[in-house]
Amino acid sequence: MFPKMTVLLVILLHLYAVSASDPDPIHDFCIPHTDFSSTFHSCKNSSSATVEDFVFYGVKKPGKFSKAGLSAMAVTSSVFPGLNTLGMSFVRADFDVGGINVPHFHPRATEVAFVLEGKIYSGFVDSGNRVFAKVIEKGEVMVFPRGLIHFQMNVGDSHAAILGSFDSQNPGSVKIPSAVFGSEIKGEILEKAFGLKAKEIAKMRKKLGPQ
Known part of the structure; x- marks a missing residue:
């Protein structure tokens, strides 16, 4: 039996995950500095x-x-x-x-x-x-x-x-064709999942793999 506090913590974490989205802004706006490499940036004056x-x-x-x-x-x-x-x-x-x-x-x-x-x-x-x-x-x-x-x-x-x-x-954005056939999912799994032969899988991978 899990302790009540553990169960409560799990429930709270689940509720947070369900409701999570982009954080609310705390400024009127936030023009980032010139480094745009990350999702959220520090604001310039x-x-x-x-x-x-x-x-x-x-x-x-x-x-x-x-x-x-x-x-x-x-x-x-x-x-x-x-x-x-x-x-x-x-x-x-x-x-x-x-x-x-x-x-x-x-x-x-x-x-x-x-x-x-x-x-x-x-x-x-x-x-x-x-x-x-x-x-x-x-x-x-x-x-x-x-x-x-x-x-x-x-x-x-x-x-x-x-x-x-x-x-x-x-x-x-996850494109289904390239996510399935352009990734490193084992060929055996794709063969069984889609009912395709190894040669057909190889053909799809060549077509949809990294360009």
């Missing part, structure tokens, strides 16, 4: 802040497109200092015709996706493997709950784009 610290110009145009027909430009405090400690970040995602954003999830954030233009087949999968998906168009919004796998595909006949907003300064 607020008197030296300027309006340019709170404006970002880097997503006026799409970035480089991948073979999947996607250009995703993440905007976090590492490139936009004004976001530091505010518990939010965003991404501009552009899609060629037929372009996809492969199934992925954000371990530390809920995402709200606003369609800037085009038609995007968009959805997520819950913990019961139920799929919630539909085509959303310009001006429409969809939310992807924290930690759930989601995906998007341009199903229109022209360019499409979305703006994704996250409730974390550092949401993280």
Whole structure:
């Protein structure tokens, strides 16, 4: 039988883990010093802040497109200092015709996706493997709950784009194909899990491994 204090401590730690998120700011803002290498940074003197610290110009145009027909430009405090400690970040995602954003999830954030233009087949999968998906168009919004796998595909006949907003300064992104086949998971496990042969696993690893 565990002592009552031990049980209480376990419960408190569990409640803390469930409710944990980005810490609340203790200043109006915190413009970091020039070293952006860590998630949270010490603040420089607020008197030296300027309006340019709170404006970002880097997503006026799409970035480089991948073979999947996607250009995703993440905007976090590492490139936009004004976001530091505010518990939010965003991404501009552009899609060629037929372009996809492969199934992925954000371990530390809920995402709200606003369609800037085009038609995007968009959805997520819950913990019961139920799929919630539909085509959303310009001006429409969809939310992807924290930690759930989601995906998007341009199903229109022209360019499409979305703006994704996250409730974390550092949401993280785990792409399922590369996490599974681009990692060092033993081939035997993948063969049994997916019913594939060793040659097929090797082919997938060559395609999805580090570039």
